[in-house]
Amino acid sequence: MPRPRGGAPRGPGDPERGPRRGGMPPRRPPVPPRPPRPPLVLRLGNPRRRINIGMIVMTFILSIFAGRLIQMQGLDSKIYEAKAVGQRMITEVIPAKRGSITDVNGHALAMTVEAREMAIDPSKVHPNVRAKVANVLAAELGKSQQEIAGKLAKDTTQYQLLAKDVDPVVANRLLKAQIPALTAKKQYKRIYPAGDLAGTLVGFVGVDGTGLGGLEEAKNSVLAGRDGKQRVEQGRDGQRIPMTHSQRQAPLEGSHVRLTIDRDIQWAAQKSIAEQVRAVGAESGTVIVMDVKTAQVVAMANAPELDLNNWRQAPQENYVNRAAADVFEPGSTNKVITAAAALESGAVRPTTSFRVKDNIRCYDRTLRDAEPHPTETMTFQTAIAKSSNVATIMAARKVGSQRLHGMLKSFGFGAKPGGGVPGEEAGLLPDYKTWSGSQSCTIAYGQGVSVTALQMASVYQTIANGGVRVPPQIVAGTTGEDGRFTAAATGKQTRVVSDQTAKEITAMLESAASEEGTGGLAAIPGYRVAGKTGTANRYDPKLGRYDGYTASFVGFAPADAPRLVVLSVLQNPQKGHFGGQLAAPVFKQVMTFAIKSRKIPPTSSTAPPVRLSAGQ
Structure with a gap:
């Protein structure tokens, strides 16, 4: 029979599938050998192709640069030009x-x-020439x-x-x-x-x-x-x-x-106060010269003074303008304000008599005159001339604390003078409602209230000016770049006391500056002088208590036609402490120089006689 084609199953007796004799498996047919691989052949590229690719790449890169160049030199040229200029430009x-x-x-x-x-x-100095x-x-x-x-x-x-x-x-x-x-x-x-x-x-x-x-x-x-x-x-x-x-x-x-400072008068003031500070061993001193009519500051001297060419080497306390910034209790120079309050109120006249002992009881304290003396009868004018604390307290009691406080305020106490002097302070004027029993007495003769030298000079400018107060002025004016001078505005005039009261106080101050008063050393031959001495206990803020004295003298001349006010102050002198002994001579030296410098003629009239007591 013929063998079926395709995938028909073989029978068990199929020689290709069935077991071999003896039980051994059948052999596989041998695998045929693989054919040999063909040899590798290196194929070279086309040169034209490579060149074309390179040209394309180069063209692309150059187009980028060209575009950037067009942007920088064309579109953004102004921006980069500005940046370049900005780097070169400096201010x-x-x-x-x-x-x-x-x-x-x-x-x-x-x-x-x-x-x-x-x-x-x-970096541009060669090392070989650095030493030279x-x-x-x-x-x-x-x-x-x-x-x-x-x-x-x-x-x-x-x-x-x-x-x-x-x-x-x-x-x-x-x-x-x-x-x-x-x-x-x-x-x-x-x-x-x-x-x-x-x-x-x-x-x-x-x-x-x-x-x-x-x-x-x-x-x-x-x-x-x-x-x-x-x-x-x-x-x-x-x-x-x-x-x-x-x-x-x-x-x-x-x-x-x-x-408004006059160089020559400033020099004389500085010289005089510096010499006196050294002579009496004072801690510091101040002199102010002021024009009576305008209140212009003609001189403002301090000792020690600051050398402006070597200010870094000076102690910082010498940077302060003591004439405007240092605050102190004025003492008896303040009695003119008590006198003004008493005369303005009508409670006291210059001829009013007081039976004056050398002490007076004021609440819990006994206050005394500077020198002991038997009980005597004094006119108010004599009390001011002899600087009696007791008589001044008696006059203040007739006025009352409220009215006295008002007069102190009217003369500028408790407020900055306002004339443009750098560093000016307001001093201390407590409200009368807070005055203690004894303070109502001590303020009458200048203890318990604090002022600056500039404030006290302003008080006497007011009296010398017929009772009209003018703020102190230090700047005369300015000159601009165009060369034009612009005068400073004049200060506001304020009447503080009547002209009659000012004249009566002037007569009292003229008595005080006479040989019979406490300020005899301030007298200037040929000129009538009105002024007042001041001696006060000095409060030391560093110690927190009273220590030492403040000696002062302030007055004006000529008394019959006032032109200049001069104030001198000595802080904590070690050789004496009375203002009439220490500060009055400074006043005399500075005022004498100033009236000669200003060519102020001698006084033609004579001072009225001084009535020393009620019986004279």
Whole structure:
């Protein structure tokens, strides 16, 4: 039979499927060998194709650069041009020249002069010449050779400041010495030709030219002016590029301030008070000279005074204008206010008699006159002339605390004088409702109330001016950049007491300054003088208690036609303590100089006779 095709199953007797004889499996037919692989053939690319691909890539890259270039030079050229200019442009400050401070006659007390700021680029100074350069710079700039050499050794820096406030002549000499990379920048320097003349009043400026004390600080906005600006292009070496764009805003110079101070009288006042402070071992002293009619301060002297050319070396307490800032109890110089209150009220007349012992009981305290004396009858005028505390208390009791407080306030106590004097204080005037029993008595003769020297000088200006008070004035006016002088506004005139009361008090003060009064040492030959001594216990804030004395004298001359007020104060003197002994001689020296300087003629009239007691 023929074998079926396809996948018909074979029978068990199929020789290909059935077991071999003996039980062994049948063998597989051998696998035919694989045909050999063909050899690898390296086929080289088409050169034209490679070139085309490279050109496409290069064209793409160049198109990117071209687009960026078009953007930078075409579309954004203005932006990049501005950035480039901005990197070259720098803004320089053109300092404004600070205005000067002068006395009433135009003599400079503070002024500004040109100077130079010297700097160098150490990286451009060859090591071989550093020692020579350092010697030249040190000698011209007044610096040590070691300091200059140390700055030149910093050759990794491109800027080292050598000195400020260099004289232009010195700067020009150094620039001509051909020192590598040396530069000089224009600036201004503040100088004080008068040294310590009115030092604490004038004040001083800091390193940035801003006022730090006195009128330099108080009038800083007037004196400073306004700085200018300049934008210029410079190269990598810091030098200005010629013929390039620049912008300039000119500075506005500061105005000049003219004071009411008279340089010559100021000098005399400072000399007199400084000598007396040394002579009596006082802690400090003050002198004020004031014009009666205008209340302009002609002199304001302190001892010790501040040397403005060396203010950094002075103790800080010397920065204070004691004439306007130091507060003290005035003592008997305050009795004129009690007298004014008594006379204005009509309760007391100059001829009113008092039976005066040398002590008086005031609540829990017994108050005394400065010198013991038997009970005597005094007129009120004599009581003021002899500076009797007891008689003054008796007069104050007729007035009452409320009215006395009102008069003190009317004379300016408890308020700043308001005349523009820097550092002025208000003093201390307690409300009469808070006065203790004894304080109602002690305030009558100047203890328990505090004032400044400027306030007390203002009191006597009011009396000398016929009872009309004018705020003290220190600035006469200003001169702008255009050269025009603008006078300061005059102070408001306020009537405090009547002209009659002022004349009666003047007569009392003239008695006090006579040989019969306590101020005989203030008398000036040929001139009638009115004034009052003051001796007060001194409160020391450092100790928190009373310690030492305040000696003072204040008056005016000529008494019949007052022109000038002079006040002198000595704080904590060690050799004596009475104002008539210590302060009156200062008054005499300063007033004598001032009336001669002002060419005030001698008095033509004679003083009225002094009625020493009720029986005379």
